[in-house]
Amino acid sequence: MGKETVKKRRVIFHLDMNCFYASVEMAYNPDLKGKPLAIAGNPQERKGIIVTSSYEARAKGVKTTMPLWQARKICPELIVMRPNFDRYRAASRQIFQMLAEITPIVQPVSIDEGYMDITDADWSDNPIHLAETLQARILQELDLPCSIGIAPNKFLAKMASDMKKPLGISVLRKREVDKILWPLPVAKMHGVGEKTASKLEELSIYTIGDLANKDTYALKQLLGINGVRLRDRANGIDQRPVDPEAVHEFKSIGSSQTLPHDTVDEREINKLLETLAENVERRLRRKQAAGKNVQLMIRYHDRKTITRSRKLHDYVERKEEIVQVAKELLAKHWDQEPIRLLGVTLQNVEEKKRIGKQLDIFTYEEEAGKEKLYQVMDELTEKYGRNLFEQSQTPIEESILQPGTSFQKDFLDDFKINRRK
Known part of the structure; x- marks a missing residue:
């Protein structure tokens, strides 16, 4: 050979x-x-x-x-x-x-x-x-x-x-999976969260070994295709490539925040919705993206949590568009119980260059002009501070805003930009 x-x-x-x-x-x-x-x-x-x-x-x-x-x-x-x-x-x-x-x-x-x-x-x-x-x-x-x-x-x-x-x-090594991984609790397995672990226990799956040896049909009935995928992982099988282009993939952008106290004050609630929509808009601008599904998350004083969403006819990207839908969802689904936390997420997100939105020449020129204005505003709003490892100034919104889980993913924009240089 x-x-x-x-x-x-x-x-x-x-x-x-x-x-x-x-x-x-x-x-x-x-x-x-x-x-x-x-x-x-x-x-x-x-x-x-x-x-x-x-x-x-x-x-x-x-x-x-x-x-x-x-x-x-x-x-x-x-x-x-x-x-x-x-x-x-x-x-x-x-x-x-x-x-x-x-x-x-x-x-x-x-x-x-x-x-x-x-x-x-x-x-x-x-x-x-x-x-x-x-x-x-x-x-x-x-x-x-x-x-x-x-x-x-x-x-x-x-x-x-x-x-x-x-x-x-x-x-x-793959040949060591049965000795090293199989004795571990299934909740210790990457890709298995608390909810999935609880569901797996319904099938008497308590260890990674139990999962590896479970009938494929039963797993598919319980978890769909993800059940089959997890069984493969438990057996050390994973064909996914290391993909540098994966930094371009994102399907949702959201922001959530706990209120200082449980409240039914509509002014306070609406003010937070405005802030969350502004955070989403800022991150959309970083990614040059838009989405067409707005989701509202409400967590009540007793920690009961609901999510409600609305699919839109057109892609949106502005704070005003996002918050309008979020407020409509709130009005329809809030049961007037005290709210502890709110979250606003834009889903079905795509880069604008891929959307191919059909605009007439007048609308296009108007939006293009606004984009430059928003970009300047964004830079002025976000730019400040010194880095530890670099002396240059960097635009960074999270040092001004409350920290959120989205920061863990937002940094990928930096990696994407550096790869293009």
């Missing part, structure tokens, strides 16, 4: 930064090292929750998403800081630049983790040495710890990176 017909076995890295936000703050201020540190949304208000914490804080029982008051109760000496998204974005850019120097086949999945396909990269014949070199470089140059999982596919690489933290390097 000629060499040209021999197919190399894939070698995939999953890089996961350890306690990323907290680690960046410690790199910026070494006096914080070794101390229980937590990054939280708003230390002064009820909505303050733990975004991440140092290992010292975790040892005291502090956990992600824990209310701040509870974290302070179990760890009185806890140091609490608000997020500094300038620093986190700058650090992330540095990290992904290092990955791109090894191989162009890099797929970020969040600000602090990503995949690399090193099958054809230098040192691919010695992946552990490459991982050690990369890990040491990130630690030496940025003072940031990471864990790296090495495997023949993305799922196993992701599971491997969780095996040893901080500063771990773990290899997970």
Whole structure:
């Protein structure tokens, strides 16, 4: 058999930064090292929750998403800081630049983790040495710890990176799945959340091994095609490529926020809806995108949560268009019980260049003129502050706004722009 017909076995890295936000703050201020540190949304208000914490804080029982008051109760000496998204974005850019120097086949999945396909990269014949070199470089140059999982596919690489933290390097081969993964609780499996784990228990599936050996038909009846997919993963099967173009994929953009207190005050509720719609509009402009389905989420004082949505005839992108639909959904579905949290999401989102909206010449010129105005307004609104790793000014809305989960994905815009340069 000629060499040209021999197919190399894939070698995939999953890089996961350890306690990323907290680690960046410690790199910026070494006096914080070794101390229980937590990054939280708003230390002064009820909505303050733990975004991440140092290992010292975790040892005291502090956990992600824990209310701040509870974290302070179990760890009185806890140091609490608000997020500094300038620093986190700058650090992330540095990290992904290092990955791109090894191989162009890099797929970020969040600000602090990503995949690399090193099958054809230098040192691919010695992946552990490459991982050690990369890990040491990130630690030496940025003072940031990471864990790296090495495997023949993305799922196993992701599971491997969780095996040893901080500063771990773990290899997970497909032939080891039954010994290493199968004994674990199914809830520990990447891709299985609490709700899915509860559903799987209905079929007496408690471990990853139970899932791997379950009848395909039963899983498909319970979870649809995702049940079959999860069974494949449990058996170490994952054909997904590491796709650098995946940064272009997004189907929804949303923003949610907890109110300072449970309320039925319509003025306060409508004011928050305006803010949430403005956040969505800003992120749409970053992505040059629009959507045609508005979803409203209402969480009541008793934590009961409902979501209601409306599909629109045309794509929308402006705050006024989004908030109008959100208010109409609120008027129709709110039962007048006190509201704890609101969320506004625009779904079925596409980049505007792909939408191909048919406009007459007058409408087109009007919208094009507005786009320049909005762009200038956006830059003036968002631009401020110094980065930790760079001296340049960067546009960044999250340092002004309340932090939200969308930041984890929004940074992908930076990666997309850098790849085009």
